[in-house]
Amino acid sequence: MKRNIRGMTLAAMLLSASASVHAGDQEYADAEQASQAFVGDLGVQQVAHNSTHVGNLSSYSPVTVGDMQLGSTVSQAGCTSCDSFSCDGGCDSSCDSRFGSGKRFGRLLNLCDKDGWIRAEGMIMFMEARTAPALVTTADPTEFPVLPDPNNGAGSGATTQVVFGEELDGGVSGGTRFDVGRYLSDNFGIGGRFMWLSENGDDFSASGNGTGDSIGRPFFQIPLAAPGTASESALIVNQFSTNPGINSQRGTVNASFSTDLLSAEAYARMMYCKNKSSRVELIGGYSFFRVDDNVSISSRTTDVVTNTFLADYSDFDTQNEFHGGQIGYESLVSRGAWTVRMLTKVHMGNMSRTVTNYARTDVGVDTTITNTYNSSLLVDENQGTEEESDFTFIPELNLTLGYRFRDHVSFTVGYNFLYFDKVALAGEQINRNVDGTDGPRNIDPADFDFDIVDGSLWVQGISLGTTIDY
Template sequence: MKKNFRGMTLAALLLSASASAQADNNQYVPANDSPQAFVGDVASDAPVHVGSPFAAPVAPISDYAPVTVGDLQPAGFFDGGLKKAIGGCDSCDSPGCDGVGCDSMCGSKGGGGLAGLFNLCGKDGWMRAEAMLMFHAERQAPPLVTSAAPGVFPVLPAATVEFGDDLDGGLSGGIRTDVGRYLTDSFGIGGRTLWLSENGDDYSASGDQTDATSRSLGRPYYFVPRFNPGTAQEDSVIISQQNLFSGNVQAEYATDLFMADGYARMTFCHNKSSRLEFIAGYTYAELDDMISISSFRRDEDAGRNPNLAATAFSSLFETENRFNGGQLGFESMVARGRWTARALTKVHLGNMEQTVRKVGTTTDFLLNAPVSTQNSSILINDEQGTQTQDVFTFIPEMDFTIGYRFRDHVSFTVGYTFLYFDNVAMAGDQINRNRDTGNIGANVTPVAYDIVEGSHWVQGVSLGASIDY
């Protein structure tokens, strides 16, 4: 009799546990075609089951469906919410939670997988990497190399500009990264970097006066006589021309860009499919520009200057722009199914340190005397050396990105980026082509000069991947 009583008691407890677990999961099993019957519902005047702080209304006993021991489930809910999620997710509404916990990127126990390596499981984090394909604005510079028909003096405006004017470096590659996490539901921090490879081009040409078909080459400048400026006119230093000189010229230009910023983001408003955030932080940027040109000519008329065999001219114009300041902006996000669209607009405000360096040399190779070198060149006279100044500037930025989620929290992205740099020193703007012929190749005393300010922009597309938790 005791054994039968104990067996009945154990069966009753097991059935009660199974019914409580099923009710807590809000799963109902209709019995006798009753749509209101919930397995394991407890009457309001009955003892409350373990783990629940309230008593719920129940269906009549006659409506219960048969329950077996195999229907048992762990009771892991509290007040209808997820009490414990596999992988460390706090609730089913948390990013990275797929209904039973974090997705496979986090691993099954909350500590493994790719996200676990970065301690992002159970938190709102993001990692983004994009390949950048960018175009720089054309750099402006005066005509630096000209050419003309064989035996013709290579002087403007009749001559052809071979190097100078608009300098277009074409497409430049780079990479952008963005990593961060939300510390609360509405506040997060992050860091971003942007690097673009060198954007530029080079040029070289040579001429031999012994070849009747060889074109003439020159280094143009604007001749302004010191004592009679009213007679100013175009002129050129000959590098190669029949019966005068044989020579060559090499030139190049390059622009480099790097940016890094740390920021905080605060949510203005959001719902399940959209989000609007305010962004503020610190930005550092480097924009460097350079133009160099060198030429060598050999005198083919020994009777004109018996002691002078050859001359080399070299000119270098370098600029560095270092930005330190803050940033303010907004980012909006809209999601539709697997598609996500983001729009980031912000402006960087702060100090731009501009540094300009001008270096010029003229070297004479003499037949019966040591080599002679002077500290000026065709385009660099007494205004040479290094100058620095600080100016207040701004850098507007716009980014538009579309992403497609091909698996949970992992997306491919494509976007467009535009950056505008105001109040920067570019190398071509620092070239003064007004010269007095008598000063070319002479030793001079360097004097201070004014930095010429300009602007520059960069735009292009991005292709990348995004991981969000």
């Protein structure tokens, strides 16, 4: 009995001494808070978290009396804050009691109890080169700017070069992408994403005053009366003539192509599996894509002697709209301030394609137009608007590396890839075969009918951005 009394007395003295030391250091804000700390009281940790102790919490050492430990671990060795995802337990231990709810989704950027995200990225993207027939050619002076054709005799088109057409490469395009979302529970969240790429294309122009290199617009002549004699030909834009019976021609030609892309998504994400430093989530939702493509070409040729002119304009415009669903997964691995994220999805749905071909030809003298026709060198019966749709897939891959340079904010750099199948591209709708009818003509709108040619298009590039957790 005396030993027990001595033990209790010793414990009371130790507690009294500890409280006195803390009181001398002004670690208790008032007597009421100080009275909350006693042996076995689980509220000791809460007192510490409420900053009733002054000084570095990580230096607080539990006091053991017998088999009982006063308080619990306030901060783990080497951890300076609950944001340290690399600490043992991460957001599953001390942060839970500190923040109450103990939500884990702040792990996305090594933060505790953060269940929303905003991602903004600038994109530098490359599009696959589109294809089209040879639309503008040049040749040496006095040479006919026709494409090489054995049917025209040896050496025909030997100096001809294609200066617009065949491969339409728009180079680099800039764009933006935004991703905003929020977790509604520990295992389920919703979000939305929007992407826009600026116009990917180029312009071309060439002109002459009746001298210099020959400029032409090539086509393939198919005489109706003798289809077996089909051969390459060209509409002259500029050429110097040495033949007495043929006048020189002067003129200009302008051409352009462009492709625009935008998308919008609404999705949900659900936890599939996770551990201390990685996670995998399943993603599903709605997807919308739109790809617009255009090729246009116009020329004006004037006879240098008679001043008669022929102005020819052709425009090919396509719109591709995709509505469907998406399914995929996103995996994330974190090491300290670094994160690696991989998003793999496939969009499945209906691709609606609309193709509109427009043509106009003006004939006149000097500045006076004497006749106008709704056809052109490249557009005869195959003009107007056609629509069709098919079921298709759009695979997508995003790989992103992020660095958290401060709480809540990370810098990211990533690689992005998209592939579109069954899209109508303007250059592939151009048919350079001319049926041999002499001169431009008016087309009855009832004859507007043509087949849509399907193609494919990939887009890839890098993104630089910022991620904010809230």
